Amino acid sequence: MADARSIILHEYPASPYSEKIRLALRLKNLAWSRVEIPVIMPKPDLMPLTGGYRRTPVMQIGADIFCDTAIILRELEARFPIPTLKLPGHEGLAQMVAGWTDGRWFQASVAVIFGEMGDKVPAEFIKDREQMSGQPFNIEAMQAAAPMMRDQWRARLMLLEERLQGGKGAGAGLYLIGTKPGLVDVHAFMNVWWMHQSLPDFLAKCFESADLTKAWFERLREFEGQEPDTITSQEALRVARAAAPRLVAATTRNESQQFAPGEMVAVAPDDYGRVWVEGELVHADSQRVILQRISDEAETLHAHFPRAGYLVRRL
Numbered sequence: 001m002a003d004a005r006s007i008i009l010h011e012y013p014a015s016p017y018s019e020k021i022r023l024a025l026r027l028k029n030l031a032w033s034r035v036e037i038p039v040i041m042p043k044p045d046l047m048p049l050t051g052g053y054r055r056t057p058v059m060q061i062g063a064d065i066f067c068d069t070a071i072i073l074r075e076l077e078a079r080f081p082i083p084t085l086k087l088p089g090h091e092g093l094a095q096m097v098a099g100w101t102d103g104r105w106f107q108a109s110v111a112v113i114f115g116e117m118g119d120k121v122p123a124e125f126i127k128d129r130e131q132m133s134g135q136p137f138n139i140e141a142m143q144a145a146a147p148m149m150r151d152q153w154r155a156r157l158m159l160l161e162e163r164l165q166g167g168k169g170a171g172a173g174l175y176l177i178g179t180k181p182g183l184v185d186v187h188a189f190m191n192v193w194w195m196h197q198s199l200p201d202f203l204a205k206c207f208e209s210a211d212l213t214k215a216w217f218e219r220l221r222e223f224e225g226q227e228p229d230t231i232t233s234q235e236a237l238r239v240a241r242a243a244a245p246r247l248v249a250a251t252t253r254n255e256s257q258q259f260a261p262g263e264m265v266a267v268a269p270d271d272y273g274r275v276w277v278e279g280e281l282v283h284a285d286s287q288r289v290i291l292q293r294i295s296d297e298a299e300t301l302h303a304h305f306p307r308a309g310y311l312v313r314r315l
């Protein structure tokens with residue numbers, strides 16, 4: 001039974017970004033519930049929680065809603081610091097690595113995986129992703145580029161191998177930084193996991209010259225963690241309605257746009273799915289912005305977004 005303290009992940013099984021969070025939850029051995037959300041719009045029970053943010057995953061704890069894996073991981077680390085994934089040597093670096101795993105490497109995964117699926121990609125999916133990105137989701141172009149993108153993909157995987165080789169000399173080599181799994185591993189895991197789900201033969205071929213990366217991937221996959229409960233989207237709304245957002249000091253500091261608590265602002269991702277979520281600014285610092293929103297279905301909510309990769313403007 002989910003309650004105001006439960007971690008509720010709004011996700012779908014095939015989502016690679018959700019796998020980052022599922023892995024972090026397994027590594028931390030946390031209890032969690034899940035709501036399976038649609039792969040394409042509409043997502044009618046998610047919108048009241050997020051105010052329009054549509055991407056996957058979204059984490060909910062009571063009436064606090066965390067949009068984007070960067071802020072989800074930051075919050076999990078803050079609320080559940082043991083065992084920590086923020087290892088010495090990861091601070092800041094993990095999110096820099098995420099810029100690479102979520103950017104160029106993810107784009108290579110998209111081209112390889114959808115290029116391979118070709119005609120099997122459903123028309124509604126293509127339409128949805130075109131609407132989300134404002135750009136053509138051109139399967140033919142992906143098919144044509146797939147052989148070159150496979151090379152790209154493997155080149156990126158081999159950087160993990162180099163890293164693990166380097167670590168080995170220092171007596172480690174089990175994880176990307178040192179002997180324990182941390183946030184750098186969580187980010188790097190995503191594309192490898194997605195390829196494993198989608199094109200295991202291609203991944204096996206890449207692994208032929210990447211023994212350490214293969215062992216690293218298997219090692220991370222062995223963490224079992226706790227099985228989540230599946231709850232309905234209606235139940236998640238009920239949890240939000242029954243809860244109050246966690247108390248947070250209304251503060252802003254050194255804001256270059258001089259935002260002050262209480263102002264009406266809007267927040268949107270700077271890449272795709274650029275829906276502006278509107279609300280009253282509660283808190284802003286260099287890595288987080290919190291908006292207070294009131295929705296008919298869930299009453300008062302706090303929506304949390306990262307700063308890097310999210311635009312904030314005064315309404």
Ligand SMILES: N[C@@H](CCC(=O)N[C@@H](CS)C(=O)NCC(=O)O)C(=O)O
Pocket residue numbers: 014015016017018038039040041054055056057067068069070102132
């Ligand atoms: N920066 C976001 C990216 C999330 C993302 O792009 N997720 C994909 C699914 S894995 C997505 O939202 N696809 C569209 C959708 O699910 O509606 C994050 O780190 O959470």
